[in-house]
Amino acid sequence: MILFKNVTKIYHSELSPNHISALKDISFEIGPQEFVSIVGRSGAGKTTLIKLLIGEEDITSGNIFFGNENIKETKFNDLQKIRRKIGVVYQDYRLLFSKTVYENISYIMEVMGFSDKEIYKSVSQVLEIVGLQDKALNFPKEISGGEQQRLAIARALVHKPELVIADEPTGNLDPYNTFEIINLFKKVNESGTTIILATHDRRVIDNLNKRVITLEDGKLLRDEKSGKFIL
């Protein structure tokens, strides 16, 4: 489903002569319905890897395939179609602050052309799952950091995407909510959705008992079928 082939990402600085290699010759494959955790210290390249996969940043060299589509060569309209198949929980949430909680979640379904009835049904369901049903009419700035994180998760799941990418989705949650959210991702995965979870939460990884890709300084250090959090 997803193929990273010798992917390198170098950031060029405008002032400093030193370039930053965020990813160095990374290659791996993720099959359909897999649950893969990507671990590594801060700055290891986890977020860069996600940004390259959704086409937010350009690849310096190598190729990334989503199905048969090469992300590097995909035209804008096709890239948008790919993005609609992916639900992303961003580390910084990237919520739409001028829209209510309900509208933040419904936006992607409106983009995809679902009917109002379908949208209402799906959004109500996912709001209940993440426990935000009472906050549907609030704006993101009116809810807590943890609730904003759950809103970001709801937005990533509502349109039942083929792939869910979660970048530190439990960073702002208490242990109880963390456990709930990871269980939710597991359930989503069991229903056939591929999950990529980027985290540095040891407890989460160790309890999952799923495939773990470890990054260090932009290099792929380990790729274990049933891994633990080892740095």
Place this chain on the structure above:
Amino acid sequence: MLTSLKRILKFSWVGFLRNKALVLEVIFVITISISLITCLFLSQGVSKFLINYLQDKADISVYFKQNTSEQEIVKVEEALYQFSNEIQSVEYISQEKALQIFTEVHKNDSDSLEALEQVGDNPFLASLVIKAYDPIYYVQISNFLSQDSFKDVIEKIPYYDNKRVIDRLSAITDTIRTMTIGLGLILGLLAVLITFNTIKLTIFASKDEISTMRLVGASNWFIKGPFVIQGVLYGIASILIVDILFFILLLFFSPKLQVFFSGFNLLSYFQSQYASLFLIQVIFVGIVSVISTLLALNKHLKV
């Protein structure tokens, strides 16, 4: 397609109603821009009126020798029309009419009437009063009439006596024209820049949301549409405010301004030319706000 359009309209309207402070600021600034355009439109009307008014004051007369027949005078008149298309009118004043005008004008001036009586015969000469569309053509007309072929019938062309006044009128009308064009360019440019920068700032305030919309897979038009329609809504609201405000202001101040502008009634002009003014306002808002929105959006649509 229809669902998308419905949703774009909904996003536009909701955004317009929700960001009250921002909407008011933008409408205020666009109102200033449209006011500039409206002032420009009205000043064009005033300047046209003043130019016509001044040009109407200028004319040249050509006096015919005693005993020149009316037929010969008509021939000169025809020759004038053939000579130039710039002649607005030629009025024939016979000796009798000249006397009648003099008597009428000086009916309360006993000295003048007495002097006329002492002269005995009608001392006035028949003349043609020539009006050109623009005072600059009086030199050409005067030169044309000074030809040898008219020497036998024409007594005098007192153009050169009036030249200074005519030249001055010409200079004033030229200045009014230049000032109107200059003012138009400056005000027009100001209006465009103010509108463009305001819209750019409102879109800059939404740049993070725009990039998020892109990342969840929204099409370009799904993102651009609401901003473009909001720009149009700002414009419609601003036009309504400006037009109502100008109508009220002119209702109160037009009589006073009429004295200042040599009888030009700004309120009547505003009312009679409203369709053209409204069209100009709509075209200005439509083009400037839509182009500004699209240009500003393209800057933030590169994710």
